[in-house]
Amino acid sequence: MSNTDSVRVKLLFFAKSRELAGVSGTDDFLVPHAEIKCSELLDLICNRYNLSIIRNNVILAHNEQYCADLSETIRIRNGDELAVIPPISGG
Amino acid sequence: MNYLKLTFDKLDVGALNDQVAHESCGAVSLFVGTTRDNFEGKTVVLLEYEAYEAMAIKTMNLLCEEVRARWPDVVNIGIHHRLGTVPVKEASVVIAISSPHRKSSLEAVHFTIDELKKSVPVWKKELYDGEGSSEWKENSECTWSKKYKDNHIL
Numbered sequence: 001m002s003n004t005d006s007v008r009v010k011l012l013f014f015a016k017s018r019e020l021a022g023v024s025g026t027d028d029f030l031v032p033h034a035e036i037k038c039s040e041l042l043d044l045i046c047n048r049y050n051l052s053i054i055r056n057n058v059i060l061a062h063n064e065q066y067c068a069d070l071s072e073t074i075r076i077r078n079g080d081e082l083a084v085i086p087p088i089s090g091g
Numbered sequence: 092m093n094y095l096k097l098t099f100d101k102l103d104v105g106a107l108n109d110q111v112a113h114e115s116c117g118a119v120s121l122f123v124g125t126t127r128d129n130f131e132g133k134t135v136v137l138l139e140y141e142a143y144e145a146m147a148i149k150t151m152n153l154l155c156e157e158v159r160a161r162w163p164d165v166v167n168i169g170i171h172h173r174l175g176t177v178p179v180k181e182a183s184v185v186i187a188i189s190s191p192h193r194k195s196s197l198e199a200v201h202f203t204i205d206e207l208k209k210s211v212p213v214w215k216k217e218l219y220d221g222e223g224s225s226e227w228k229e230n231s232e233c234t235w236s237k238k239y240k241d242n243h244i245l
Contacts (some may be wrong), residue, residue: 003240005201007191013145014141014143014212014214015216015227016214016227022154022195031117039203054206056163057229057235057237057240058235059147059235061143061212064145064146064149066142066210068234083143083146083154083212085143085212085234085235086214086227086229087230087233087237087239088210088211088212088213088214088216088230088233088236089209089213089227089228089229089230089231090140090142090147090172090184090207090208090211090212090213090214090230091124091172091181091183091184091204091207091208091211091213091230
């Protein structure tokens with residue numbers, strides 16, 4: 001089944017998540033399934049990059065669009081861009 | 092026209108006003124967000140801003156579309172947000188909107204700053220006086236902030 005194929009994506013961190021991760025991003029994050037639930041994806045990223053303490057107060061963006069609903073399943077392609085978005089504080 | 096910019100330079104309110112002003116308009120409404128020198132008794136010495144720049148501009152564009160849908164007579168919209176180090180009292184954001192009559196631009200500016208605080212991916216860190224302590228701020232309007240979640244228990 002094609003949805004079990006893993007994909008490589010670009011991953012970005014901002015603000016507190018960047019400080020906790022110790023890097024601003026990677027071009028080479030492996031997502032195990034092309035179709036994945038947002039909550040599962042967020043868990044993977046948080047466990048891997050030392051973000052567990054802020055896990056419940058961040059959301060993901062996929063190709064510059066918020067994934068507001070964690071229960072949603074998204075489809076990811078090679079080269080897509082994911083970003084960890086801590087609570088924003090602009091203005 | 093929409094004039095959207097993220098910049099590490101000092102913001103120029105007059106310049107954005109001039110850009111947004113239009114001969115068909117009787118109003119330019121402005122909002123200038125400035126950096127405060129205190130938070131819960133602590134003295135703020137410095138503020139640092141950063142953005143997910145591509146997404147911030149994209150989100151600002153969507154916000155402009157929303158403004159134009161709600162106030163179709165709005166002519167020009169300018170949103171400039173500063174990044175990097177912003178000294179206390181200086182502008183971190185300027186919003187300028189023109190319309191033929193003042194009602195639309197006044198309402199649209201209010202809406203735009205509220206929505207910007209909810210959805211545009213920009214972050215601010217306050218650095219406090221003494222011991223080098225600092226804190227990433229969270230807008231209470233942001234639905235995934237701790238403050239919002241505490242006030243909206245599901």
